[in-house]
Amino acid sequence: SLSCQAHTPPAFPLPHSNSIHLLLHQAKHTLALSSPMAVAIAEAPFHVLAVDDSVLDRKLIERLLKTSSFQVTTVDSGTKALEFLGLHDEDASISSVHQDVEVNVNLIITDYCMPGMTGYDLLKKIKESSSFRDIPVVIMSSENIPSRINRCLEEGANEFFLKPVRLSDMSKLKPHIMKSRCKEHCHQDEDLLSNSETNPTNNSSSSSDTITISSSNPTDNSSGDTISSSNPTDNSSG
Amino acid sequence: MAAAALRAQLNALLANMFTTGMVDEQFQQLQSLQEDGGSASGFVAEVATLFIDDADRIIADIAALLDQPVVDFDKVDAHVHQLKGSSSSVGAQKVKLACMHFRQFYEAKSKEGCLMALALVRSEFCDVRNKFQTMMQLEQ
Numbered sequence: 411s412l413s414c415q416a417h418t419p420p421a422f423p424l425p426h427s428n429s430i431h432l433l434l435h436q437a438k439h440t441l442a443l444s445s446p447m448a449v450a451i452a453e454a455p456f457h458v459l460a461v462d463d464s465v466l467d468r469k470l471i472e473r474l475l476k477t478s479s480f481q482v483t484t485v486d487s488g489t490k491a492l493e494f495l496g497l498h499d500e501d502a503s504i505s506s507v508h509q510d511v512e513v514n515v516n517l518i519i520t521d522y523c524m525p526g527m528t529g530y531d532l533l534k535k536i537k538e539s540s541s542f543r544d545i546p547v548v549i550m551s552s553e554n555i556p557s558r559i560n561r562c563l564e565e566g567a568n569e570f571f572l573k574p575v576r577l578s579d580m581s582k583l584k585p586h587i588m589k590s591r592c593k594e595h596c597h598q599d600e601d602l603l604s605n606s607e608t609n610p611t612n613n614s615s616s617s618s619d620t621i622t623i624s625s626s627n628p629t630d631n632s633s634g635d636t637i638s639s640s641n642p643t644d645n646s647s648g
Numbered sequence: 649m650a651a652a653a654l655r656a657q658l659n660a661l662l663a664n665m666f667t668t669g670m671v672d673e674q675f676q677q678l679q680s681l682q683e684d685g686g687s688a689s690g691f692v693a694e695v696a697t698l699f700i701d702d703a704d705r706i707i708a709d710i711a712a713l714l715d716q717p718v719v720d721f722d723k724v725d726a727h728v729h730q731l732k733g734s735s736s737s738v739g740a741q742k743v744k745l746a747c748m749h750f751r752q753f754y755e756a757k758s759k760e761g762c763l764m765a766l767a768l769v770r771s772e773f774c775d776v777r778n779k780f781q782t783m784m785q786l787e788q
Contacts, residue, residue, distance in 0.1 A: 466698040466734050473681050473691055523729075552733050574674045574737045577681065 456587050457481040461491045461520035461532065462550070471519065471550075471575060478580035483515075488527030488535075491518065497539055515545055516587045519571075522551040522558065530562060537566040544593060546586035550575055658786040661779065670776050675739025693787060696780040699738040703773050706731045707766070714762055721754045724762060728754065731769070742772040 458480045460471045468484045475482045485491050495513055518536065522529040529549050537543050546568040551558065559570045568586045571579050665671045682691040710727050713720055732747035734740075746769040753761030 464702075464730070464733060464737070466695060466702060467737050469695055469698060470678075470737055473688060477681055477688070552729075552736060573733065574677075574739075576677060 455479055455481045456516040456584070457483070457514055458583070459491060459494060459515045459518045460484045461486075461488060461518065461524070461529070463487060463521065463524045467521065467550075467573070474575060474577055474580055475519075477577065478583070480580075480583070488520070488524060488529070488532035491520070491532055492535060495536075495542055497535065497542065515542075516591075517546045517548065517583055519548040519550060519583075521573075522549050522562070523553075530565065533562060533565050533567055544590050546583075546590050548583065548586070654786055658783065661783055661786065665776075665779055665783075670742050670779060671739045672741040673739070674736065678739060693784045695738055696784060699734050699740065700777050700780060702734045703731055703743070703777070706734075707770055707773060710762075710766055710769075714759060714766065719757075719759050719762070721757050721762075724754045725751075728769075740773075740776045743769065743776055746772045 458475050460468065460475065460482060462468045462471060462484070463486050465486070468486065472482050472484050483494065485494055495515065518532075520529040520532055527535075529551075533547050533549065536545060536547055543566075547566065548569040548571060549559075549562045549567045550571045550573055552573040554572055562570060569582055665675075678692050678695055682688050706727050710724055713724050713727070728747050728750045732744055735743035735747060746765070750762070750765040750769060753765045
């Protein structure tokens with residue numbers, strides 16, 4: 411399961427009991443609450459993993475995402491995307507540098523046409539993975555081919571953007587993220603309710619939604635880190 | 649005084665690029681992303697430079713492919729596709745159109761047609777490259 415790396419540790423230690431977790435969980439969903447605790451509960455910026463073999467398009471999507479207050483990581487291939495997520499083919503002998511780091515990605519946006527692993531191949535791998543299949547995936551393509559679009563949507567893509575991607579397209583991303591988090595919350599609520607009869611256990615490790623008490627300003631673009639793992643000369647045509 | 653004159657020159661250059669159709673609203677989008685300020689300053693110059701380097705390389709690669717005794721038209725296709733993508737992303741409309749015009753010739757596997765189409769792409773690219781370079785000089 412995913413674990414959120416909070417930018418700062420909670421300001422006060424939260425008791426790890428089910429009832430407190432549910433209470434805070436409900437508090438976050440009740441927008442009308444004006445208590446200091448509800449106001450202080452802010453979420454870290456959503457983290458988007460962008461995949462594109464074109465260095466120009468990577469630069470563009472990074473700028474669009476940062477302007478829209480997302481934290482961005484860009485990679486230049488589907489293979490690198492899987493490595494970043496910590497997913498490997500069974501027969502691969504690559505050991506991930508991210509083995510001990512839990513990666514929290516809220517959405518993946520990928521180009522369709524890439525040499526080697528296409529965006530469609532990447533989509534399939536993600537949807538086949540039990541850890542990552544709930545992460546929304548958006549496909550980008552310079553070509554408007556209905557059969558291609560349908561194929562992607564059938565495989566589980568949440569959205570299809572025609573290139574060049576515009577700033578207005580960015581507003582379509584958050585709803586997909588919120589929907590997938592709602593799904594996660596529903597699963598967690600069910601788990602918590604069914605566990606409430608047993609001994610209360612420390613649930614923080616199974617929660618993918620660490621309650622972060624932070625003062626992160628959603629419009630602070632400079633807080634985003636970009637891990638650009640691309641080789642600057644790697645722009646070979648497919 | 650000099651700064652104002654340079655600013656006026658830059659604005660005239662940009663207006664000209666739009667009215668002649670050399671750049672389209674995607675380029676305008678890039679400009680507005682830069683106006684976001686702070687970390688975004690220099691964004692347009694960065695993207696323009698990436699485009700120029702990319703296109704230079706691709707055009708040279710296509711020329712080399714067309715120079716072969718047996719032309720690999722699939723590779724020509726892939727290169728033109730890539731250039732079309734870059735020009736579309738940066739808003740270089742005339743280059744993008746020239747790439748779209750190119751398609752019929754590599755699909756027909758016509759070397760002569762491809763050479764003509766490449767000449768057009770190169771010509772449009774040279775025009776926009778010059779304008780981009782002037783723009784970047786004026787911006788500094």
